Amino acid sequence: MEAILKDPGGAVIGLDFDGTLAPIVPDPASARIHPEAPGVLAELGAHVAAVAIVTGRPAATVLELGPGLADVPGLVVLGHYGFERWEGGRISAPPPPAGVPRAEAELPLLLSSLGLSDVTIEDKGRAVAVHTRRAADPEGALAALREPLARLAAEHDLVLEPGRMVLELRPPGMDKGQALGLFLAERAARSVMFVGDDLGDLAAFDAVAGSGLPGVTVCSGSAEVALLAERADIVVDGPEGVVALISELASAVSRS
Numbered sequence: 576m577e578a579i580l581k582d583p584g585g586a587v588i589g590l591d592f593d594g595t596l597a598p599i600v601p602d603p604a605s606a607r608i609h610p611e612a613p614g615v616l617a618e619l620g621a622h623v624a625a626v627a628i629v630t631g632r633p634a635a636t637v638l639e640l641g642p643g644l645a646d647v648p649g650l651v652v653l654g655h656y657g658f659e660r661w662e663g664g665r666i667s668a669p670p671p672p673a674g675v676p677r678a679e680a681e682l683p684l685l686l687s688s689l690g691l692s693d694v695t696i697e698d699k700g701r702a703v704a705v706h707t708r709r710a711a712d713p714e715g716a717l718a719a720l721r722e723p724l725a726r727l728a729a730e731h732d733l734v735l736e737p738g739r740m741v742l743e744l745r746p747p748g749m750d751k752g753q754a755l756g757l758f759l760a761e762r763a764a765r766s767v768m769f770v771g772d773d774l775g776d777l778a779a780f781d782a783v784a785g786s787g788l789p790g791v792t793v794c795s796g797s798a799e800v801a802l803l804a805e806r807a808d809i810v811v812d813g814p815e816g817v818v819a820l821i822s823e824l825a826s827a828v829s830r831s
């Protein structure tokens with residue numbers, strides 16, 4: 576944190592979206608960014624090398640669920656764990672993976688054979704997620720799905736990404752750690768901070784440690800993911816705590 580405060584112009588600030596900037600809600604389509612987040616990120620973005628949202632969501636979805644984000648100076652959104660990039664209103668991405676629609680077509684039969692008609696499918700385009708948060712027994716459904724979905728993913732050259740009451744089938748070859756590491760190199764960062772809440776953010780924490788830069792990891796704390804809090808330098812209380820921390824940081828760098 577000291578390095579960021581001393582030399583904000585060299586700092587890259589990376590943040591996850593769901594559970595970090597947007598409170599967790601039962602329906603993924605109803606998630607919305609914390610109302611104060613775009614404002615505090617805009618204030619911070621004016622002083623640092625870059626603000627990057629590194630997310631499992633499609634980049635365009637983050638812009639839809641985060642009205643005001645497009646006004647954050649120099650914002651980059653690395654969507655689909657880094658496969659997609661939104662910058663200055665434009666999205667770049669490789670061609671969509673063929674295995675995703677094939678796996679998705681098999682899901683309804685698989686779920687009904689497991690007696691799990693109360694889980695929900697999120698079609699993400701380049702990935703497909705199975706959510707258990709609204710099931711009668713969210714933890715039980717998650718456990719029952721883990722092996723069958725891992726097999727389905729492997730059959731279609733995909734990987735299984737576990738998260739908060741969600742299992743996602745997505746293409747291999749990229750994670751938040753690689754995405755953040757590449758971005759730090761591209762921006763010749765001199766320090767880094769990463770804020771996350773879920774298992775997929777551990778790779779980004781590793782990237783902070785492996786970058787060789789002065790870095791700080793922050794966990795947006797919840798009762799659901801203990802591991803991230805154990806690994807973080809700082810733990811704050813969910814998106815409310817993240818906004819407060821970013822606000823303090825923005826005020827401090829604007830004075831420096």
Ligand SMILES: O=P(O)(O)OC[C@H]1O[C@H](O[C@H]2O[C@H](CO)[C@@H](O)[C@H](O)[C@H]2O)[C@H](O)[C@@H](O)[C@@H]1O
Pocket residue numbers: 591592593594598599600601602603604606629630631632697699704706708738739740741743773775
């Ligand atoms: O990398 P992230 O930005 O954290 O995205 C990870 C997944 O987030 C979403 O699911 C999570 O948030 C939902 C809305 O609050 C919640 O209902 C669900 O239980 C959480 O797992 C999103 O729906 C997934 O596609 C993202 O991969």
